Amino acid sequence: MFNDLDPLLHSQLRLAVMSLLISVESAEFTFLKEKTKSTAGNLSVQLDKLSEAGYIQIVKSFRGKKPLTTCSITKKGIKAFEDYVNNLKQYINK
Amino acid sequence: MFNDLDPLLHSQLRLAVMSLLISVESAEFTFLKEKTKSTAGNLSVQLDKLSEAGYIQIVKSFRGKKPLTTCSITKKGIKAFEDYVNNLKQYINK
DNA sequence: TATTTTGGTTTATAACATAAACTAGTTTAC
DNA sequence: GTAAACTAGTTTATGTTATAAACCAAAATA
DSSP states (O other): OOOOOOTTTSSHHHHHHHHHHTTSSOEEHHHHHHHHTOOHHHHHHHHHHHHHTTSEEEEEEEETTEEEEEEEEOHHHHHHHHHHHHHHHHHHOO | OOOOOOTTTSSHHHHHHHHHHTTSSOEEHHHHHHHHTOOHHHHHHHHHHHHHTTSEEEEEEEETTEEEEEEEEOHHHHHHHHHHHHHHHHHHOO
């Protein structure tokens, strides 16, 4: 009846990040921060978790002299997101 | 872009309970426990939270000599659930 | 009458989300 | 050129949450 919801995705901020990443090739930290209206600290922590789960890839580089953090969703992440959405439907489609 | 998700509903067990209650007139504690496969303790706590938020009504009575806890969703609960579902769609409909 | 079961509640703990504080360097204003 | 403010984050601390474990009272069962 109710499949478990991946706890890694069942978090407002991480879900918003995945939602953004699924429709773009990659996104910068500041872009994600703006779109999700999160604090940098919170975003940093949640990106790490998604990265450690293998759901996203994080590449650190420099743009000019400033640090640049770029994120992209992985195949595993896409699969996890799709599964999450499918499972969620059991809960919200009365 | 991303509306906040009601934290009271953004919980697997509470969401499952609301999902069940929205399509029935009322449901017993044991029914909810079975359907959600939760432990009694966890369910008890989460029902209290939904009740305190005014999302459900809890009526305690006896069936024969045994205690009976019956739950039903309130208008406020229906509204909250519908809002939650609508907001959630922003996250999952890329 | 001892044990198990029912129908829960209360309490303790571990995980989580978040904000606040901090770091390291860059740009701007004086 | 140096102080102040800004950028782009990370780390740490704290409060909240979810969950399991322990508990309770009564009833049913062996």
